[in-house]
Amino acid sequence: MGLSRRDFFKLSASGSLVLASSASPVPAAALEPVPRLPEGMGILYDATVCIGCKACMAVCKEYNYLPPDHHDPSNVWDDPEDLSSKTYNIVKLYTNGAGQVKDQEANGYSYIRRLCMHCVDPSCTSACPVDALHKNPHTGAVLYDKDACLGCRYCQIACPYNVPKFEWDKPFPQIRKCQLCSHLIPQGGYAACCEFCPTGASIYGNVQDLLKEAKRRLSLTTGQMADYPLRRIDSSDKTQRKVTLYNNHIYGAREGGGTQVLMLANVPFNKLGLPLLPAESTADRTETLYHALYKGMIFPYVLFGAVFYLIYKNTSNQDLP
């Protein structure tokens, strides 16, 4: 194909128009961060209070009708090694060296619960092409609609916490993840893991209240006796315990745009397998880009116009049927 000088200029002019139209709106259209829902519900998990009894794992399976998970087929008991389509919630163990002192980074150990973090601005719902994963507008729980799901598993790739799991062993597979026991709410129930936690390591409640509670715990003096609510943040049932050392960081307060499951621990969170995320959510960043590209449909019109023009110019009569 011979490209004349005239055509070359035409092409470069249209190219710069395309670039100009795509580049200019980007800074202007950076999306506002998604705010926390005022009625958003969540979980506060405190690893320093957790005793690793796995009551939350047992009741999670019971209330979500999940079968036992065997990572070693010779084990007859439920022994998941990670979250899976049969395990929405798992208590993991961090150990270092002799591993004798609880909640200590060197030569210590710490428990950590892993479950869906119910992000304020979830990547999975943003990546989902069909809204099979969506956020409940009131509680903010990230829910799954199996009738809408295509099975594309974009959510698995999008989730920074590696939470959505696909049923590889089923003929009609679904995505499986914690849905904050939303099916129990109509009957007056709430997250079973919190209801059955014996020590108050996991408590359920309004995220704003949970954030206040987390800040209160961080402000407590180590060694003093303090009240820790059991089951729910607004419950009158409290347990007294001696405050142990905290790492001054509320995981989920800002991570990835904030999450509705908040975590406290003494061992740094990246050691506990939680990713260090920027305060801006991934969904916010990608959506900013996409919204810019498709703003007013200018970019698609210009791009396809240019492509159409090129094809038209380079098609001779001989090529036509």
Place this chain on the structure above:
Amino acid sequence: MKERESDLVPRHLGMVSRRDFLKFCSVAAAGMGLPLGMGAKIAEAVANLKRPPVIWLSGQECTGCTETLLRSTHPTVEHLILNLISLDYHETLSTPSGHLAEEAKAKSIAENKGKFILVTDGAIPMKDGGVYCQVGGRPVLEILRETAPQAMAVIAIGSCASWGGIPSASPNPTGAVSTSEALGGKFTLINIPGCPPNPYNFLSTVLYVLTFNKLPELDDKGRPKFAYRRLIHEGCERRAHFDAGRFALSFGDDGHRRGWCLYKLGCKGPETFNNCPEQLFGDVGPRSWPAGTGCPCFGCSEKGVGFTKPIPEQASLEHYTPAGLLLEHEGGVRVGGAQMRQTPPTAFAPIEPPEGHGVTTAAVGLAAGLAGVAVGAGAVIAMKLGKEKSETGANTEKD
């Protein structure tokens, strides 16, 4: 036939058969975790009638420790011990009383200096010169300090004697302390805490001292390791429910009736070292111990737990070491979870699960076979290619 020493026992006692006697000695050996043959050695030591006398001093106590000893029902234990050991002084059990009893004690101590076993039960009040507990007009503190240096071994029975028990609980108006503290920590003594302690822990300790003429292996709190090595939590029959997260939430609820874990009701099993679940009480069969009957352990044998922590308060799990760890067992260091770590459901998932599970031998064989076939086929094809080329080449030359 030469008469064995153990055959002499019934003659001396008049009521124990040789069979019962040997049975008792074997049970005692098993209780201490000694090899089976040790039963015979214990029998020999017990049958030898040159018994060290026992002086039993009581401080601030409730006589519960004496009662528990009297309630032991292994074959005629009370007869064996109370008759074989020359119990020269015991305020509850002595036939004489008043000045006669005091005289008997003074005589026995003078005669058996350095040879008798001193047993103490009850705490010792220290405040105001120890006037809050007096025997024969003298503070028990004074009597103890006078008697202890002359004894072969000192055994503190019960929580009061071992670490202060109820009398030392806040506000402790009499300044009650344990035997060891009253003696200023100068003597190596054996603590048998419990409220009351299991009589067999006491009897086994006495038999051990008699048989080997030395103290049994003690832990950092002076308790014999054969009895106080493990957490109650590790031997508890409700342990599986703890691991599975099934808890009784209130007394008499469904979980409680079904025998679920009592942790949420304030069971102190996870921080109390004792052998209650294995040894049981009263010789009436399974479940005859507090948590077995549905009552949470309140940590009677553990200093700083029993009579100190509120009963509904949940136990700390500082001794609990999580699964999946192999710890070096050092001398005085408690490795509370050593047994727990072997219980499968307590295994925890690691933070980063390993990806994949390695390859099996069959898979390796199959892959190697396929690779071999591929290599062989490749070689054959390559050889053929060469031939064809050379054949074509030859033809061209001909043409």
